[in-house]
Amino acid sequence: MSQQDNKEMAKHFYRASAADFGKIPGSPIAYWVSNKIRTIFAEENSISQRIDARQGLGTGADSVYFRFFWEVSFSTMAIGFPSANEVWKNKNLKWIPLNKGGSFRKWSGNRDFVIAFDEVSRNKLKEIGNHLPSEDRYFKSFVSWSDITSATNSFRYFEQGYLFSNTGHCAFPKDEFESFLLLAYCNNRFVDKMTKILNPTIHFHVGYFNLLPYPTRLFERSERLVSMVRQLVEFASNDWISYENTWDFRSSPLLVLDNTEKNLRSAFQKCCKHWLDTTLEMQRLEEENNRLFIDAYGLQDELTPEVPLSEITLTCNPHYRYGGNLTDEEREARLQSDTLAELISYAIGCMMGRYSLDREGLVYAHAGNEGFKALVEEGAYATFAADEDGILPLTSDNWFPDDVAARFEAFIRTVWGAETLEENLQFIADSLCLAAIKPVKKGGETARETIRRYLSTQFFKDHLKTYKKRPIYWLFSSGKEKAFECLVYLHRYNEATLPRMRTEYVTPLLGQMAGRIDRLRLQQAEAGTAEAKRIGKEIDTLSKQLTELRAFDDELKHHADMRIRLDLDDGVKVNYGKFGTLLSDVKAITGDKGE
Numbered sequence: 001m002s003q004q005d006n007k008e009m010a011k012h013f014y015r016a017s018a019a020d021f022g023k024i025p026g027s028p029i030a031y032w033v034s035n036k037i038r039t040i041f042a043e044e045n046s047i048s049q050r051i052d053a054r055q056g057l058g059t060g061a062d063s064v065y066f067r068f069f070w071e072v073s074f075s076t077m078a079i080g081f082p083s084a085n086e087v088w089k090n091k092n093l094k095w096i097p098l099n100k101g102g103s104f105r106k107w108s109g110n111r112d113f114v115i116a117f118d119e120v121s122r123n124k125l126k127e128i129g130n131h132l133p134s135e136d137r138y139f140k141s142f143v144s145w146s147d148i149t150s151a152t153n154s155f156r157y158f159e160q161g162y163l164f165s166n167t168g169h170c171a172f173p174k175d176e177f178e179s180f181l182l183l184a185y186c187n188n189r190f191v192d193k194m195t196k197i198l199n200p201t202i203h204f205h206v207g208y209f210n211l212l213p214y215p216t217r218l219f220e221r222s223e224r225l226v227s228m229v230r231q232l233v234e235f236a237s238n239d240w241i242s243y244e245n246t247w248d249f250r251s252s253p254l255l256v257l258d259n260t261e262k263n264l265r266s267a268f269q270k271c272c273k274h275w276l277d278t279t280l281e282m283q284r285l286e287e288e289n290n291r292l293f294i295d296a297y298g299l300q301d302e303l304t305p306e307v308p309l310s311e312i313t314l315t316c317n318p319h320y321r322y323g324g325n326l327t328d329e330e331r332e333a334r335l336q337s338d339t340l341a342e343l344i345s346y347a348i349g350c351m352m353g354r355y356s357l358d359r360e361g362l363v364y365a366h367a368g369n370e371g372f373k374a375l376v377e378e379g380a381y382a383t384f385a386a387d388e389d390g391i392l393p394l395t396s397d398n399w400f401p402d403d404v405a406a407r408f409e410a411f412i413r414t415v416w417g418a419e420t421l422e423e424n425l426q427f428i429a430d431s432l433c434l435a436a437i438k439p440v441k442k443g444g445e446t447a448r449e450t451i452r453r454y455l456s457t458q459f460f461k462d463h464l465k466t467y468k469k470r471p472i473y474w475l476f477s478s479g480k481e482k483a484f485e486c487l488v489y490l491h492r493y494n495e496a497t498l499p500r501m502r503t504e505y506v507t508p509l510l511g512q513m514a515g516r517i518d519r520l521r522l523q524q525a526e527a528g529t530a531e532a533k534r535i536g537k538e539i540d541t542l543s544k545q546l547t548e549l550r551a552f553d554d555e556l557k558h559h560a561d562m563r564i565r566l567d568l569d570d571g572v573k574v575n576y577g578k579f580g581t582l583l584s585d586v587k588a589i590t591g592d593k594g595e
Contacts (some may be wrong), residue, residue, distance in 0.1 A: 033197055034302060043320040044213035051182060051214070053206045054134035056099070056164035058349045059125060063573070065116045066098065066165075068470050069247050071571050073491065074365035077114060079247070080161040083139050084117065094118040094569065101146035101168035105313045106154040106187045107229075107236035110146075111469075112175045113245065115163055115568070121574065134170075138163050144172040144210070145180050149204050152311060153195055156235050158332065169206050180229040181222055185215050187232075187286070190293040198427035201595055217296045225292065228285050235282050239314040244346060245466055250347040250360040253316075254339070255415065262417050264424040268339060268431075275316035283312050337435035340428050341462055344455070347411040348473065352489040353386030367568050384414050390492030391502050394475070394485045396456040398490055399509055403488065404459075405452040425451065456482065460584065470572040475584040476501065478552035483545035485584070490572070498560035505554050513546045555582060 023056055036199075046055075055369040059065045069077065083508075087093050095114035100108030139162065145155045148169045157179060164170045173179045185191055191212065199208045217456035218225065241248040242256075254267050257274055268554055309319035318331035326334070349355040353364045353372060364372055364382055369390065370524060393403040412428070413421050429450035433439040437454050445453070460475045466589065473487040484506055488497060517539055524535040566575045575582060577590040 001494065035299070036299060036302065037193070037197070040213050040297060044216060046407070047212040047214045048210035051171050051173055051178075052137075053169065053209050054137050054164075055165045055206050056168055056170065057125065057132050058166040059115075060128045062165075063571075065094065065121065065125065066100070067114050067116075067571050068112055068468060069095070069097070069114045070245065070365070070467060070472050071470055071490075072114065072568050073367040074247070074362055076569075077247070078161070080159070081139060082160055084122065087117070088119050094121070099142075099144050099162050099164040099168040099170065101144075101148070101165070104149075104152065105148075105156065106156045106311075107183065107232045107313070108156055109236055109240040109313070110156060111158075111240070119161060134164075137170070137172055140172060140571065141176065141201070142172050143179055143186065144168050144170045145186070145204065145209075147205055148202050149195075153186065153192055153204065154313065155183055156236075157183055158488060169209065170206075171209065172320075174400075177222075177226055180226040180233070181218070183233070183294070184225040184229045184289050187289070187571075188293050189290045189305065190215075190297065190299065193303060215293065215296070218293065221292050225289065228289055232282060232285055232289075232502070235278055236314065239278070239316055243315060244342070244349065244355075245468075247362065250354070251360070252343050254343055255357075262420045263414075264416055264420070265427045267416075268336065268427075271339065272335070275314070279309065279312050279314055279319075280315040282314065283307055283309065286312070286475075333434040336431050337433075340431035341436050341454070343424060343428070343464065344408060344451075344459065347408050348392070348487070350381075350384055350411060351387050351392055351404070351407050352390055352487075353381060353492065354472070354489065356381050356386070357383040365491050367491060367566075368494045372492060373503075382543060384411060389497070389504070390489040391485045391497065391501055391505065393505060394455055394459070395422060396452065396482055398452075399512060401504070404455050405448065408451065408455070411446065421457045422447070456485070460487075464585065464588070469589050471576075471589065472572075474576065474584050476579075477498075477584040478545075479548045481541075481545045481548040483549035484511070484552060490566075490575075491568070493566055495563045495565060498564070502553065502556050502560055506549065506556060506574065510546070510549055510553065513549065515544055517542050517546065525531055532545075552582070555580060 050082045051545040062130075072095050076093055077095045077097070078087040078090070079097060081087045081096075087096065094116055097111065098109070098115040100113045102112070109585060115121075122132075125545045139160055141154055141160045142158050142162075142164070144164065145153060145168075146156055147169060156171075171182060173182050180311035194212055195204055195208065198211050240246055241250065242253050244250060253271050254264070257267070257271050286307045287305045290303070290307065293299055294303050294305055309317065310324050311320070313320050315321055316333045322331050322334055346355060353375070354362065356363045359380055364375060364386075366372075372386075375381070378421055387402070387407075392407070393400040395403055398405070409421070409425065412424050416424050425447040432450060432454045437450075437458050440450075442484040460471070460473075463471050474490060474493075476484075476486050476488060486501065486505060488501075520535050520542070521537050524532050524539065527535060559582060564578050568575070568576070573590055577586060579586075583589075
């Protein structure tokens, strides 16, 4: 073998003694690790000597005890409580916020779940699963990470009031200051490298966390680190609550950030600038955090402080939200389309009474429509009235003066004014065609027609995705002909909803359709050949819809007579299956088709 060949082969070999392996806790066969890294492990105490880390509960029956927070009555949720005893003083409270791990997200977020933890449920849980390990740590603040990690670890801060599962591991520093120091350490290139040494698989459980070296050299920089982490946590938290599938959501960012603009395009541009500024500042802070650790341990030859935009875990950051396989133009188009689709969803929430232009956050998310009338009388919906019954027709044709499309137009007029209504509707329609729906190629359509098409064909699909197949607005549908469809707000459903749907919407629509068919037949008799053919196709379509609607009406009457009641504690998966074929996407939601 030539000398050149020997040099080439040497590049692919590492040399390490057995004693070197022993310097790293657990003695992993990490032959590529540098002497500097081995020295850090050898000289620093393990983090377990300073920080208490715990595994969470495993119920053995998550479908019984876990819910997304939006499924249950918000009045039964206990948020921010310091202990179980404080919760149990109020007998109406049952659901406790639960940290269940979640996707790659740093600093703050992943707060979707609640767990049934009233006194009865707690006693049952003691009898199954893993017997509530770490119960002495429940409700305390912590730093958490997911058991299954992506290419990069992500750690988050949780204030008091949470329980944690066996997929959301937790560490419990002595106070908030040390929590933020730990967060600075964990969301760092330094620890990212350490975790891959200790365990190169996708799992990173408490045992591996306990083997990390504690960074004593950073104490001298602690004030600066904690100050940065406070900012990072605040950025991440504000981003998290800017989206409606969070319980701290206040309002659409297009409304929150826009106090003077009457032009929706300008409001969106203002949001984009704010989002970009926040993302870049967060990137700067994360890179400074990395740099402090790298410099402290002299690892400049092994680590770089740079953080790609795809790892700045803000939902408003399109590089993170949509991944790295798109062009900048494609990412911007998707962000614009999604933001305007989210505005539509927020507007529907205002129509339903879940939100209000007069109050921030959740206004009504209770059960059975109880207490809703009192809110109306208090003036909770004075600026933009909530729907009287929580039933919103969602049709491809304009059969009802108060359907979703008409009410959405009224919402835009209320918020941004009548003088800019047409340009705002056009901006919404153009935005939806960027990604949410395909633009019409032949003949074109008006902005109102585009918005109606999105509402009737795509909104519920987006809603299912947003709410992870546990929708809060339920789509009642007559079938594939779409003769009649409407949205019903889960939290306002009661025994009178189906009878009212029938008498106020379906029965009148039967008469309207039959009347339109009769009028078209009269027009057809007097029309020329081409026009008569066109009218004939319209009659055929309406006739199919009328047949479908009659069958739907029969089933609706049957279920209306049953006076179906819902128990929100059972969750959407159970409750959605109580209405036969009246609802759309039943198999996808109840799980019969796989989740």
